[in-house]
Amino acid sequence: MVVASVDNLADERSKAQFDVGAMKIVWAGSKHVFDVTDRMARIVASDPEFRKDNRTTLGRKELFKNTLRKMAHVVKRANELRLTEEEASKLRFFVDEPGYLDLHWGMFVPAIKGQGTEEQQEKWLPLASRMEIIGCYAQTELGHGSNVQGLETTATFDPKTDEFIIHSPSLTSYKWWPGGLGKVSTHVVVYARLVSGGQEHGIYGFIVQLRSLDDHTPLPGIIIGDIGTKFGSGAYNTMDNGFVCFNRVRIPRNHMLMRFCQVTREGNVCLSDVPKQMVYGTMVYVRQTIVSDASWALSRAVCIAVRYSAIRRQFGSQDRGIETQVLDYKTQQSRLFPLLASAYAFRFVGEWLKWLYADVTERLQANDFSTLPEAHACTAGLKSLTTSVTADAIEECRKLCGGHGYLCSSGLPELFAVYVPACTYEGDNVVLLLQVARFLVKTVSRLAAGKKPVGTTTYMGNAEHLMQCKSSASSPEDWLKPSVVLEAFEARAFRLAVACARDISKFSTPEAGFAELSIDLVEAAIAHCEVIVVSRFIEKVQQDIPGDGVKEQLQILCFIYALHLIHKHSGEFLSTGCITPEQATLANEQLRTLYGQVRPNAVSLVDAFNYTDHYLGSALGRYDGNVYATLYAQALRDPLNDTVVPDGYEEFIRPVLKQTMRLSRL
Numbered sequence: 001m002v003v004a005s006v007d008n009l010a011d012e013r014s015k016a017q018f019d020v021g022a023m024k025i026v027w028a029g030s031k032h033v034f035d036v037t038d039r040m041a042r043i044v045a046s047d048p049e050f051r052k053d054n055r056t057t058l059g060r061k062e063l064f065k066n067t068l069r070k071m072a073h074v075v076k077r078a079n080e081l082r083l084t085e086e087e088a089s090k091l092r093f094f095v096d097e098p099g100y101l102d103l104h105w106g107m108f109v110p111a112i113k114g115q116g117t118e119e120q121q122e123k124w125l126p127l128a129s130r131m132e133i134i135g136c137y138a139q140t141e142l143g144h145g146s147n148v149q150g151l152e153t154t155a156t157f158d159p160k161t162d163e164f165i166i167h168s169p170s171l172t173s174y175k176w177w178p179g180g181l182g183k184v185s186t187h188v189v190v191y192a193r194l195v196s197g198g199q200e201h202g203i204y205g206f207i208v209q210l211r212s213l214d215d216h217t218p219l220p221g222i223i224i225g226d227i228g229t230k231f232g233s234g235a236y237n238t239m240d241n242g243f244v245c246f247n248r249v250r251i252p253r254n255h256m257l258m259r260f261c262q263v264t265r266e267g268n269v270c271l272s273d274v275p276k277q278m279v280y281g282t283m284v285y286v287r288q289t290i291v292s293d294a295s296w297a298l299s300r301a302v303c304i305a306v307r308y309s310a311i312r313r314q315f316g317s318q319d320r321g322i323e324t325q326v327l328d329y330k331t332q333q334s335r336l337f338p339l340l341a342s343a344y345a346f347r348f349v350g351e352w353l354k355w356l357y358a359d360v361t362e363r364l365q366a367n368d369f370s371t372l373p374e375a376h377a378c379t380a381g382l383k384s385l386t387t388s389v390t391a392d393a394i395e396e397c398r399k400l401c402g403g404h405g406y407l408c409s410s411g412l413p414e415l416f417a418v419y420v421p422a423c424t425y426e427g428d429n430v431v432l433l434l435q436v437a438r439f440l441v442k443t444v445s446r447l448a449a450g451k452k453p454v455g456t457t458t459y460m461g462n463a464e465h466l467m468q469c470k471s472s473a474s475s476p477e478d479w480l481k482p483s484v485v486l487e488a489f490e491a492r493a494f495r496l497a498v499a500c501a502r503d504i505s506k507f508s509t510p511e512a513g514f515a516e517l518s519i520d521l522v523e524a525a526i527a528h529c530e531v532i533v534v535s536r537f538i539e540k541v542q543q544d545i546p547g548d549g550v551k552e553q554l555q556i557l558c559f560i561y562a563l564h565l566i567h568k569h570s571g572e573f574l575s576t577g578c579i580t581p582e583q584a585t586l587a588n589e590q591l592r593t594l595y596g597q598v599r600p601n602a603v604s605l606v607d608a609f610n611y612t613d614h615y616l617g618s619a620l621g622r623y624d625g626n627v628y629a630t631l632y633a634q635a636l637r638d639p640l641n642d643t644v645v646p647d648g649y650e651e652f653i654r655p656v657l658k659q660t661m662r663l664s665r666l
């Protein structure tokens with residue numbers, strides 16, 4: 001079938017004002033990463049074992065078994081092709097289906113690496129790397145997730161046998177949610193209250209074998225299963241999030257991860273000289289990876305919405321001639337282009353956060369813990385900001401695609417359902433922002449004591465200026481000056497943090513003030529996180545960037561990102577006196593101009609993500625733009641269209657029709 005829409009994307013591509021190939025390298029991070037990513041994406045796309053277009057129509061059992069098959073195929077292909085860790089992880093990424101491998105490699109292995117002694121690492125890591133055992137990470141319980149110190153599971157040392165007794169004392173202490181736990185894992189790192197000599201010593205990780213390595217049955221004292229079907233069709237239901245109850249399960253003493261705290265043969269508890277929060281290290285590591293992942297999910301939704309908006313035409317012609325591409329509507333642009341800009345912004349801040357994490361890890365190894373609070377605040381805050389924006393953005397992209405966005409074949413409903421728990425796992429986003437706020441209030445109170453702020457709070461050292469400055473923007477073009485933009489963001493964030501710190505001090509205790517002002521504190525935390533993202537984006541576009549027009553496009557996106565935030569939070573920018581209403585209007589005017597500049601490049605800017613049609617999984621986002629024929633073909637493939645007359649006609653349609661006929665004769 002020849003479809004006029006196909007030409008639309010070719011036309012769009014011919015309008016690009018920059019070198020798309022060069023932008024692909026910038027997006028990937030380097031030529032090497034681009035090559036690996038591209039190769040792995042193609043391997044997955046061309047392998048029928050990784051087909052995913054039937055996922056939303058499968059029942060839970062079939063779906064889960066299908067994922068088991070795919071995960072086994074990932075491991076098989078990784079071995080056959082002798083993939084490096086980097087390549088295997090990309091291959092698994094493009095399979096695009098939550099599965100136990102994520103928890104095994106993403107949390108179980110990092111927990112042992114981060115919290116195990118060298119001896120423990122030597123014992124467990126080879127087993128885990130060869131996948132002779134499969135592990136997961138069980139922290140959350142039925143009764144407590146956010147409040148880690150409130151966990152109830154106990155690990156009581158028995159000096160008579162040199163063992164720990166792992167026990168679930170109540171229903172609320174059952175571990176509940178861990179991915180891979182329900183049906184697959186043979187081992188788990190369990191977080192439990194260490195009890196020795198009748199005393200409690202805090203929360204630590206313990207390696208526990210769950211299932212027999214011979215026949216996969218649960219070991220004595222272990223009750224285990226899946227917690228049930230989750231939100232959405234397909235989506236996260238490929239994962240066996242599980243529950244487990246331990247009934248006085250005994251494990252050898254050396255199964256406690258003892259890098260930061262050792263329990264001796266006699267039951268003495270020896271704390272090493274490191275902050276106790278080091279036991280939260282796996283969460284910091286994973287939060288950092290989640291920030292990078294946000295840019296993938298967001299860019300994927302944006303790619304679908306931009307391509308479809310170039311294909312879709314509505315109104316605009318009085319004489320039945322060619323209609324307007326919906327991408328040309330300013331309202332569509334004002335909803336879509338800030339999301340496109342955010343995808344790039346999150347990509348760059350994700351790369352920066354990787355660097356920060358590597359830096360703090362190196363320091364920790366040298367017993368320098370000075371940057372740990374900042375690493376915690378940055379990973380927690382950016383995880384929260386990027387996942388909340390991404391989840392909302394995927395839903396916005398669905399709406400931007402009109403009715404067809406609501407079809408599973410658009411790829412957007414499943415993407416939303418699979419992505420949205422990122423706002424909850426690895427720390428509820430509000431709980432994490434309150435951690436950032438705690439860090440900010442501390443930083444502000446230290447300023448008063450003459451302590452110079454460092455890292456991402458360095459800007460707060462310019463306290464006097466930030467409290468008094470008035471923006472110098474007097475034309476729309478002034479909003480293209482990095483210094484003008486940054487000053488506004490820094491002043492807003494600082495003034496909000498200072499107001500919180502000041503107001504807290506009016507309460508009888510800091511805790512009471514913190515609780516009462518938590519709404520303001522969350523806003524101050526978001527403002528600080530936005531300073532980080534905006535400044536990293538500005539830093540990026542100030543670097544040398546090869547490729548015709550690439551830097552110019554990134555500059556446009558950078559200012560769209562910053563100015564749309566000024567618009568979105570104009571209440572805060574105005575109420576803190578950082579800008580005037582007139583300056584807000586000028587910023588909006590500039591934003592409109594920038595939308596016009598990005599418009600001819602929009603399709604090419606999403607092409608730069610280099611996604612295969614397999615990965616996108618969307619009839620609306622196809623590279624060739626052949627939207628309508630694909631929607632129709634996919635509709636015909638729906639199980640409901642297997643027969644022309646539906647199952648149930650004889651039992652439920654025919655009798656109703658007959659009854660109606662009787663009624664009409666009356």
Ligand SMILES: CCCCCCCC/C=C\CCCCCCC/C=C/C(=O)SCCNC(=O)CCNC(=O)[C@H](O)C(C)(C)COP(=O)(O)OP(=O)(O)OC[C@H]1O[C@@H](n2cnc3c(N)ncnc32)[C@H](O)[C@@H]1OP(=O)(O)O
Pocket residue numbers: 074075078088089092101102103105106107137139140145146147148149179277278280281283284286289372373376424425426427428431435438439442
């Ligand atoms: C071949 C195939 C290859 C395949 C490869 C596949 C690779 C896949 C890779 C990755 C995939 C990843 C997949 C992820 C899937 C997600 C699964 C989800 C898992 C989970 O959800 S696990 C459970 C997560 N749970 C949480 O996040 C709980 C949230 N709660 C907390 O973190 C804490 O309890 C708290 C921080 C909210 C509060 O803690 P606490 O009461 O102890 O602390 P406070 O009193 O508030 O603060 C005390 C003090 O500590 C500081 N602090 C707190 N946390 C940290 C930290 N993490 N690090 C450093 N410091 C911390 C806090 O700031 C306070 O400091 P001050 O006293 O103020 O100085």
Ligand SMILES: Cc1cc2nc3c(=O)[nH]c(=O)nc-3n(C[C@H](O)[C@H](O)[C@H](O)COP(=O)(O)OP(=O)(O)OC[C@H]3O[C@@H](n4cnc5c(N)ncnc54)[C@H](O)[C@@H]3O)c2cc1C
Pocket residue numbers: 103137138139140143144145146147176177178179236241421424425426427428429430431434
């Ligand atoms: C798909 C998925 C996968 C998961 N995988 C794992 C896993 O592999 N391993 C694991 O251990 N866990 C896992 N979890 C659990 C996850 O980590 C927790 O659900 C998460 O940490 C949130 O905790 P909670 O459920 O106790 O939420 P709650 O803390 O009960 O949150 C409920 C509400 O209370 C609010 N709230 C809570 N505390 C405060 C506060 N102090 N101030 C203000 N508001 C507050 C929250 O903002 C939220 O609105 C997973 C969860 C999901 C959804």
